[in-house]
Amino acid sequence: MRLVIDLDETLVNSVPTLAAAANVVLGELGRAPMSAEDYVAHVGWGMRAQIKGVLEATGGVPGGDVGPYLRRMIEVYAADPLGETRPYPGARAALELLVERGHALAVCTQKPEAQAREILERLDLVPPITGLTGAGTLDVLKPDPAMLHHAAGQLPGEAPVVMIGDSTVDAQTAQNAGVPFLLFAPAGRAKSADVPAQGRFAAWSELPDLVARLEAQAA
């Protein structure tokens, strides 16, 4: 199968690194930092939505235009997008096993493409991942199905496509593209409960067999 995989909160735990960049912007405005626990509510719709949500939650967007704060956040984040960001436990082994079993892997993320690429390369995940679609690759973001179609189109062959992600945005993207959705729902992640999915996995070690079951059902 061609597996299209979300990045933030699915493949890597990037929220503390994103929150740290947003906290530089908040600090420059004289505002108190936001914890990673609170920041996570703003992740999923891209970096503009993140900084807009964070500013609105801490007193509003000064001047009403989020543009300058987005540019500053990206500048800070781009200086070191990896930071403390790491793959979730078992993710690398699962990806390698999936490739061994003949599946092809692409990432599809709302994160700017350049920073997403840097993270994947510095974590030595390219290969097994061979495709990347991020913010700026197209002029739309998820849940526009063009994002998923572009990511799948980067992978060889005509095998069925599956979307793997963590959020309602990913679920909607899959639905809009007419492909099945598998949800990464680690223990204790409250937001997972509301996300519709054809299958769920709480640990990456479960994914290869979940994909095998989906493939058997589809056959």
Ligand SMILES: O=C(O)COP(=O)(O)O
């Ligand atoms: O940038 C975001 O808000 C989320 O990015 P993701 O699509 O990799 O989860």
Ligand SMILES: [Mg+2]
């Ligand atoms: Mg995500």
